[in-house]
Amino acid sequence: MIFPFHFHWMNCLINMQLYLTTLFLVIWVNVAAPAALSGCSGPLPNVPNAEVTDESRKNEYKEGYIIYFSCNFGYITAGRTAYVCEKKKWVSLRKGKCSPKPCELPDEIANGHYTIQDGEDFVFGATIKYTCNDGYQMVSKSDTRTCLLEGWSNHLPVCEVVSCVPETTDERVDVRGIPDDSAPILFGHELSFSCPKPEHQLKGNPQVVCAAGGRWNSRFPTCEDVTCKVGEMHNNLIVKGSPQNNGTMKYGDKLLLECSNPNHILHGESEVVCSTNGHWSHPFPLCSERTDVCGPPPILNNGDTVHRKERYRNGESVEYECQKYYVRSGQSHKTCRNGNWVGQITCLEPCTVNKQLMAERNIVFAFWTEDPNKLYSEHADHITFKCTSNTHPSPDSVGYRQQCLNGFMNLPQCQ
Incomplete structure (x- = not known):
């Protein structure tokens, strides 16, 4: 020794x-x-x-x-x-x-981390930059520190939790997701918007999320009056009374349509109504000369005819079927009447729930499915969900069991 x-x-x-x-x-x-x-x-x-x-x-x-x-x-x-x-x-x-000259190992900060911005080690002249974790924002004037002779410059930065302040909306808009106890709205919290009255339609994003920096990811939407445009019609079609072509109608307004030539036949609905989202309840009809023969049957959205030919006699019918996962509503066939196809058929859309949609809401299927990453559910079917591990239902979430309604299904939210 x-x-x-x-x-x-x-x-x-x-x-x-x-x-x-x-x-x-x-x-x-x-x-x-x-x-x-x-x-x-x-x-x-x-x-x-x-x-x-x-x-x-x-x-x-x-x-x-x-x-x-x-x-x-x-x-x-x-x-x-x-x-x-x-x-x-x-x-x-x-x-x-x-x-x-080396500096001591930099101090960590709560709800954040640092990286070397200039230099390769913690020595004289090196600069480190602090960054807040998701859901937090920097409240300090400086987010960098430099290694000097006497040690690290500046004070340790501070990261505070991000919160957003709701924008003002009018009485037409229904907002869901705002805490009842006036608690702060934290990063990642989602607000849902809708227009409860059918005469109004939502203009903007139906979901808005509290994002980085205490800012909303988009402006709050508004509820505007539903309007329908008359537009151009078939030359032989006229409207009973006002308005004239190119007029604007509001929700619930009706148009009564007829052929200008009494010897012509009206193909379609004689009454159309201005309905949800500014769409007419039915396509505008057409006028044609009377005939006892019908041409090819009309196309059915998301469906097709079982058998098809180019000409049908008066009184003949044609069967329709919907595509896979689509559900038929109304009659199963259309009939040739005086050169016009008569019969109401609709193929109701299925709902698609995939892995990405469920991951965004922290949910999974409650029961086993053939494809756990994607599921098609027919109209009127029910699906039961559950929260992923270590999450629980959000206060404003819908129930676990939801029904598919013509392509639309509410999904629960877990956090």
């Missing part, structure tokens, strides 16, 4: 040996060297991150002169660097190393 005072004496012996060696070189150069060796006139040695000390710097350097180097600002030395002028060249006596 080496005691501290032994270590001290060993250092003294090493420094004495270096001193005697340097002294010998100086004496030898000044006494034994030829007079022709006048000194070193070339550039000084290049030592990384160091400069010649002011005490060592001269206008000219004679044989045997020793120069010393000191580390630049922000660097610390590991051994001193010295060169001696010998035979007009600089010869290294001792090679030290200047390394950037």
